Structures are given as structure tokens and as C-alpha cells.
Amino acid sequence: MLSLFTVEEVLAATHGATEDLAGAQFGSISIDSRELGPDALFVAIKGDRFDGHDFVEQALQSGAAAALVSRGGGAQHIVVPDALDGLRDLARAARSCSRAIIVGVTGSAGKTTTKEAIRTVFEAVGETHASIKSFNNHWGVPLMLARMPASAQFGVFEMGMSGPGEIRSLTQLVRPHIAVITTIAAAHLEAFGSLEGIARAKAEIFAGLEPGGTAVLNADHPQLGGLLDQASADGVGNIVTYGEARGVDWQILDVHMAADKSFASIEHDGVRHSLVLNVPGRHMVANATAALAAAYLAGVEINVALRALAGFALQAGRGKRLVLGPDETPLLLIDESYNANIASMRAALDVFAAQQAPLGRKVVVLGDMLELGAQSASLHASLGDAVLTSGAERIYLVGPAMDALAEELGRDQVTAHTKTAAEMAPILRNDLAYGDAVIVKGSNGVGLSTIVENIAKQFGRN
Numbered sequence: 193m194l195s196l197f198t199v200e201e202v203l204a205a206t207h208g209a210t211e212d213l214a215g216a217q218f219g220s221i222s223i224d225s226r227e228l229g230p231d232a233l234f235v236a237i238k239g240d241r242f243d244g245h246d247f248v249e250q251a252l253q254s255g256a257a258a259a260l261v262s263r264g265g266g267a268q269h270i271v272v273p274d275a276l277d278g279l280r281d282l283a284r285a286a287r288s289c290s291r292a293i294i295v296g297v298t299g300s301a302g303k304t305t306t307k308e309a310i311r312t313v314f315e316a317v318g319e320t321h322a323s324i325k326s327f328n329n330h331w332g333v334p335l336m337l338a339r340m341p342a343s344a345q346f347g348v349f350e351m352g353m354s355g356p357g358e359i360r361s362l363t364q365l366v367r368p369h370i371a372v373i374t375t376i377a378a379a380h381l382e383a384f385g386s387l388e389g390i391a392r393a394k395a396e397i398f399a400g401l402e403p404g405g406t407a408v409l410n411a412d413h414p415q416l417g418g419l420l421d422q423a424s425a426d427g428v429g430n431i432v433t434y435g436e437a438r439g440v441d442w443q444i445l446d447v448h449m450a451a452d453k454s455f456a457s458i459e460h461d462g463v464r465h466s467l468v469l470n471v472p473g474r475h476m477v478a479n480a481t482a483a484l485a486a487a488y489l490a491g492v493e494i495n496v497a498l499r500a501l502a503g504f505a506l507q508a509g510r511g512k513r514l515v516l517g518p519d520e521t522p523l524l525l526i527d528e529s530y531n532a533n534i535a536s537m538r539a540a541l542d543v544f545a546a547q548q549a550p551l552g553r554k555v556v557v558l559g560d561m562l563e564l565g566a567q568s569a570s571l572h573a574s575l576g577d578a579v580l581t582s583g584a585e586r587i588y589l590v591g592p593a594m595d596a597l598a599e600e601l602g603r604d605q606v607t608a609h610t611k612t613a614a615e616m617a618p619i620l621r622n623d624l625a626y627g628d629a630v631i632v633k634g635s636n637g638v639g640l641s642t643i644v645e646n647i648a649k650q651f652g653r654n
């Protein structure tokens with residue numbers, strides 16, 4: 193069995209106490225009593241909706257080897273003052289005995305995709321531990337770190353934020369050798385006030401950079417200057433830039449798009465490399481280039497990295513393409529229902545512009561971009577151009593914030609606008625047909641994933 197921690201190591205790291213458990217070893221760590229790995233240590237943290245302490249008995253009955261708790265006690269319990277702090281202690285312990293090359297990824301969009309691209313490359317060359325899904329917050333990051341086996345040669349961690357100071361505490365746990373910032377854009381604007389504020393908060397990632405470490409920065413956004421200033425203020429010695437902008441270290445050139453592939457040349461140190469991706473999108477080329485730069489810094493040969501990236505695939509909700517129904521006249525469904533902000537909306541509409549409808553019409557279903565604060569209306573309205581150039585013949589809008597876009601486009605240009613995804617579902621059921629190309633994109637909270645599921649169910653039979 194893989195052992196992450198012995199009970200003695202847990203007690204030493206957390207200053208916890210236990211009445212039994214001598215000699216126990218933990219092979220996995222979980223905060224969810226329904227998802228226990230072998231010989232699990234269940235950590236009872238308090239989340240937004242649930243308190244893990246209510247599930248300790250269930251976890252132990254389901255086979256957890258022990259529970260790390262801040263209250264209660266008894267058989268198989270390890271008691272610490274605060275279970276979340278205990279989880280952070282385990283994260284620090286795992287980090288400090290690791291000899292892996294560690295990459296941290298943050299940014300306003302593209303974190304998960306870039307993290308997965310880096311994982312893909314590292315997995316081609318060695319034992320790799322990477323965050324799952326978007327486990328990137330105050331409990332997700334320590335959980336992912338605590339799960340890192342001592343044998344890992346590479347570690348990749350996603351870091352997210354909803355307010356200032358959060359990236360700082362995460363990066364101080366992760367202590368990356370390579371810190372990637374994918375882009376700066378208006379997301380969570382409410383909490384930060386301005387783009388500069390967002391850039392400052394993302395730049396907190398430098399605070400945890402290991403001595404001699406390297407910052408890898410996307411250069412294709414107006415906040416690059418702010419990031420560079422912050423990097424030098426934080427004493428970051430090595431900075432590597434990438435993007436389509438001139439003069440960067442990893443220069444993206446000649447981007448071409450097919451319906452389901454991307455091609456580009458990447459110039460580095462005067463040498464051109466050709467990048468082929470199995471996914472469409474300029475932003476995907478950018479994310480892959482970040483992965484290439486990070487991998488190169490980690491000692492991976494460029495050709496090995498390029499070969500690995502050619503096999504990189506997308507996940508549900510982030511541009512995954514479903515071809516539904518008959519081969520001759522399928523309905524093409526692009527699932528972008530997982531998230532939306534101004535950068536990702538533009539990127540997705542840009543990809544859709546290059547998309548042909550197999551037979552019929554091009555259809556966009558767009559939901560609100562949430563948490564944009566006072567600038568919400570103007571940002572929604574600013575999508576007008578991108579919607580028009582996408583070639584959409586039918587425009588469906590979901591959510592109150594989309595009012596501003598409807599206004600911008602002219603209400604008679606909008607096929608339907610509903611408050612909720614539930615109201616939109618039956619409208620689409622009637623309107624869509626085989627041969628259409630449909631993109632569905634909105635913030636996760638708008639619930640467009642149910643629309644994706646409905647369309648997949650309705651058209652998914654041959």
C-alpha cells in the first residue's frame with residue numbers, strides 16, 4: 193500500500209493527540225465521507241454548507257482508518273485545535289519532504305486547462321502529482337498538497353482566489369519552483385475593485401516562490417507591467433514570458449485553427465517549434481505554451497513536451513465537443529457551461545467564429561457572467577462584437593445580467609432571453625435541430641450544464 197503518512201507523522205505535524213491508532217498508516221486523505229480511498233485519514237473540515245464533524249461516524253463506518261477532528265474524540269480520532277489548520281500542517285509536511293519540482297498555476301482564466309496541460313507533459317516523463325478538477329481554494333490546495341506522495345517527481349497545483357490575500361497563503365503552502373500566471377482579466381471584480389487590484393492579487397503567487405524560482409507570465413494582457421513590477425519588488429530573479437506579443441521568451445506565431453485542432457509555431461531561443469493541439473482555440477495555444485515553458489524549466493525536452501501536448505484533451509464544461517446524432521447531419525454541441533468571464537467568453541466566441549455548422553445554423557446560448565460588480569452591465573454589453581463576429585444566427589440569453597447584451601445587440605436580434613436555465617431548456621428543445629452548431633457558455637452558477645445535458649439527451653441517439 194501507498195503510505196502518505198504514519199500516525200506518528202500526523203501527530204508530529206499537527207500536534208494532535210490520539211488514544212489509539214499506534215502504528216497506523218494512512219494511504220489516502222479525504223474530506224468527503226463518500227469518497228474515501230484506501231486506509232483513509234478523514235479530515236473533518238467545515239465547508240460552506242457542511243461541517244465534516246457531522247460525517248465522522250459515517251466516514252469511520254465506511255472504512256476510514258481515522259478521523260482528524262477539532263471536536264469530540266474517542267476511538268480512531270486524532271484531536272487537533274483546528275482541523276483545517278491540521279490539514280495545512282499535513283500539506284506543509286508533505287511539501288517539505290518532497291523532492292518534486294513544483295509548479296503553481298494561477299490566473300483569471302485557463303488555470304485548470306494549463307494545470308492539466310502541464311500534468312500531461314510531466315506524466316510523459318515521470319511520476320506526477322497534480323490537483324484534481326479545480327481544487328484550488330483554502331481547503332482544496334492543502335488537501336491536494338497533503339495527498340502528494342513523497343515519491344512524486346513533479347507536482348502541479350492550481351491556485352484560485354475570491355479575495356485579496358488568498359493566493360498569498362496558498363502559495364506559501366505550495367512553495368512553487370515555477371509560478372505561472374495564465375492571464376489577468378475581469379473575474380471576481382466585485383472583490384478587487386479594478387483590474388490592477390486583480391493583478392496585484394494574482395502577483396501574490398510570487399510571495400511563495402522558492403529561492404531561485406521562476407515566474408512564467410502570459411504577456412497578452414494589459415496588466416503585464418504591473419506583474420513585472422510586483423515580481424521585481426518581490427525579488428523574483430527569473431522571469432519568463434510567453435504569448436503572441438512581440439519580444440517574449442516563448443513567442444506564439446502563425447496560429448491556425450481547424451474545427452477541432454489548433455496549430456502554431458512557437459519560437460524560443462531563435463528556434464521554431466511546431467505545436468499541434470487536439471483542441472481548438474488561441475487561448476488553448478497560449479495555455480499549451482505556458483505548459484511548454486514550465487516543462488522546459490523543469491528539464492523536460494521540448495520535443496518530448498510537444499509530443500505529449502499533441503495528445504492533450506479537454507474536460508467537460510470547458511470546451512468539450514459533443515457530436516450528436518447521425519453522422520451526415522450531426523448536432524455539434526460545444527460545452528462551455530462550467531464557467532464564464534470576459535476573457536473566457538471572448539476566447540470561446542473566437543473559437544466558435546471558426547466553426548462551421550454541419551448543415552444548419554450557428555447557435556449561441558450565453559448565460560450571465562457572475563460576480564462582475566459595478567461594471568457588470570458594461571462588460572456584458574462589450575460582448576456584442578464578439579457575438580456578431582462569431583457568426584451566430586440565433587442568440588439565446590439566460591440571466592438578468594444578459595439584459596445589457598440584449599440591449600447592445602438590439603432586442604429583436606435576440607431569439608429568446610429567459611431569467612433561468614430551466615425556462616430556456618424547453619425553448620431550445622423546440623428550436624434546435626440536427627445540423628446545428630451550438631455553443632453553451634455561462635458562469636457555473638447559471639446552471640447551463642443542465643441545458644447541455646438536455647441537449648445531449650435529446651439529440652444523442654442515432
Ligand SMILES: Nc1ncnc2c1ncn2[C@@H]1O[C@H](COP(=O)(O)OP(=O)(O)O)[C@@H](O)[C@H]1O
Pocket residue numbers: 299300301302303304305306326374375475476478479509510511528531535536537539540
Ligand atoms: N488562457 C485563457 N484565456 C482566456 N480564456 C481561457 C483561457 N484558457 C481557458 N479559457 C476559457 O476559460 C474557461 C475555463 O477554463 P479553465 O481552464 O477551467 O479556467 P479556470 O480554472 O481558470 O477557471 C474555458 O472554458 C475557456 O473558455
Ligand SMILES: [Mg+2]
Pocket residue numbers: 303304305325326328350
Ligand atoms: Mg479551475
